[in-house]
Amino acid sequence: MEPAGVAERLHGKTVLITGATGFIAKLLVEKILRLQPRVKRLYLLVRAPDQVSAKERVRSVIMQLQIFLSLREKYQNHFTSWFWDKIFPVAGEVSLNNLGIGNVDLAEDIVKETNIIIHMAAAVNFRER
Numbered sequence: 001m002e003p004a005g006v007a008e009r010l011h012g013k014t015v016l017i018t019g020a021t022g023f024i025a026k027l028l029v030e031k032i033l034r035l036q037p038r039v040k041r042l043y044l045l046v047r048a049p050d051q052v053s054a055k056e057r058v059r060s061v062i063m064q065l066q067i068f069l070s071l072r073e074k075y076q077n078h079f080t081s082w083f084w085d086k087i088f089p090v091a092g093e094v095s096l097n098n099l100g101i102g103n104v105d106l107a108e109d110i111v112k113e114t115n116i117i118i119h120m121a122a123a124v125n126f127r128e129r
């Protein structure tokens with residue numbers, strides 16, 4: 001039996017991605033949505049004081065990127081609703097307990113639903129303590 005490809009394995013799956021606003025993860029988010037539009041959900045952990053700010057960061061730092069042009073063309077007027085149907089921003093901080101997710105119910109939902117974790121949060125300078 002042929003092993004399933006990466007895109008095939010993501011069908012119907014829920015993925016938690018840390019460091020989602022980073023250079024590599026932004027490209028990854030677009031690529032997952034483009035190659036496997038039937039991924040169930042991407043939880044994007046981003047540094048933000050609350051859920052509203054996390055959503056605004058995802059909107060301005062990820063969703064507005066030129067790389068989403070082909071998905072915008074594919075989904076036309078439905079792109080925005082399709083995007084938010086797939087993307088669930090989560091305010092967090094990986095150095096804290098429970099990834100700094102303050103909402104206990106949301107944290108439990110993430111634990112229950114997540115099939116795959118892609119950990120991209122990183123300090124890529126050498127000045128951090």
Ligand SMILES: NC(=O)c1ccc[n+]([C@@H]2O[C@H](COP(=O)([O-])OP(=O)(O)OC[C@H]3O[C@@H](n4cnc5c(N)ncnc54)[C@H](OP(=O)(O)O)[C@@H]3O)[C@@H](O)[C@H]2O)c1
Nearest residue numbers: 019020021022023024025047093094095120121122123124
């Ligand atoms: N760039 C490359 O060419 C390359 C090549 C090979 C491997 N890598 C590796 O890929 C990983 C990501 O690299 P990158 O270039 O994408 O880095 P990057 O652009 O600096 O992104 C780092 C991400 O991590 C987040 N982050 C940092 N500390 C965090 C914390 N305490 N809690 C939550 N999120 C935190 C940042 O959030 P904020 O937006 O809030 O700062 C940002 O989203 C690194 O491990 C790097 O070594 C990168």
